[in-house]
Amino acid sequence: MNLANFFTCLRVLLIPVFMAVYFADFRGHFLLSSAIFIFACITDWLDGHMARRLSQTSRFGAFLDPVADKLLVTITLVMLAASYTSAWYIVPAALMVAREVLVSALREWMAEHKQRDAVAVGMLGKIKTTIQMSALVVLLATDTQGPPIIWITGYVMLSVAALLTLWSMAIYLRSAWPVLKSGLKSELK
Numbered sequence: 001m002n003l004a005n006f007f008t009c010l011r012v013l014l015i016p017v018f019m020a021v022y023f024a025d026f027r028g029h030f031l032l033s034s035a036i037f038i039f040a041c042i043t044d045w046l047d048g049h050m051a052r053r054l055s056q057t058s059r060f061g062a063f064l065d066p067v068a069d070k071l072l073v074t075i076t077l078v079m080l081a082a083s084y085t086s087a088w089y090i091v092p093a094a095l096m097v098a099r100e101v102l103v104s105a106l107r108e109w110m111a112e113h114k115q116r117d118a119v120a121v122g123m124l125g126k127i128k129t130t131i132q133m134s135a136l137v138v139l140l141a142t143d144t145q146g147p148p149i150i151w152i153t154g155y156v157m158l159s160v161a162a163l164l165t166l167w168s169m170a171i172y173l174r175s176a177w178p179v180l181k182s183g184l185k186s187e188l189k
Contacts, residue, residue, distance in 0.1 A: 002050075002051075002054070002056040002058065002061075003050045003054065003056060004046075004047045004048070004050040004051035004054070004056045004057070004058075004061050005047070005056075005058065005060060005061045005064065007043040007044075007046045007047035007050065008043070008047045008061060008064045008065050008068050009064070009068075010040075010043050011040045011043040011044060011047070011068045011069075011072060012064075012068045012071060012072075014036055014037075014039065014040040014043070015040070015071060015072055015075055017036055018033045018036035018037050018040065018140075019033075019075070019079055021033040021036060022079065022140060023082075030140060030141050030142050030143065030146070031141055033140050034137050034138075034140035034141040037072075037076065037136065037137060037140050038137055040072055041072075041133050041137075044065075044068070044069060044072075047061065047065060048065070066104075069129075070100050070104065073096070073100070073132065073133075073136070074097055074100060076136050076140070077093040077096055077097055077136070078093075078097070080093070080136070080139050080140070081093060083139075083143040083144065084139065084143070084144060084151070084155075086144075086155075088155045088159070089139075089155060089158065091162075092155075092158045092159050092161065092162035093158070095162045095165060095166065096132065096161070096162060096165050099165045099166070099168075099169045102169060103169060103172055106172055106173070106176055109176070109179070109180070109183070110176055110179060113179050113183070115176070115179050122168070122171070124164065124167065124168045124171065125168050127164060128161055128164035128165055128167075128168055131157055131160055131161040131164065132157075132158070132161035132165075134157055135154050135157035135158040135160075135161055136154075136158075138150060138151075138153055138154035138157060139151060139154035139155075139158070
């Protein structure tokens, strides 16, 4: 267990904590759950920074980091559906979850064909993640009973992130298409 892997494991352990706080019933619980989520997001940056700076990259960390990210985002998206039942939330959230499943499967497929670099995370994916995480921070900080400017801002940010999600998915699929096409041809023979 190195420092980078510690931060990754901490991110996973923070998920039930911020969920419990979000669904608790005390003054400020939404803001506190949002703050815990922000800290979990910071651990994502910290684990990568520490792994590179201290030369602590590991196969375990390379496996666990994206799993921790997907758990954090997917659980948060699903959890928030209890508070935000509007199609303005549900549709972008569902698209994001579906994209995560598809891209994870695509990366696995590409890795089996020694082409994982063709679907490596690019700048668009990083921008999408930043907007997505920011939207989730905003939405965690309140609910539809709170100030409309806050949750409407969260909806808008989530919609922008959903559009970027679809765009980045299309880029990944286009990059992977030659390998997918080849695999499909060999399966049909």
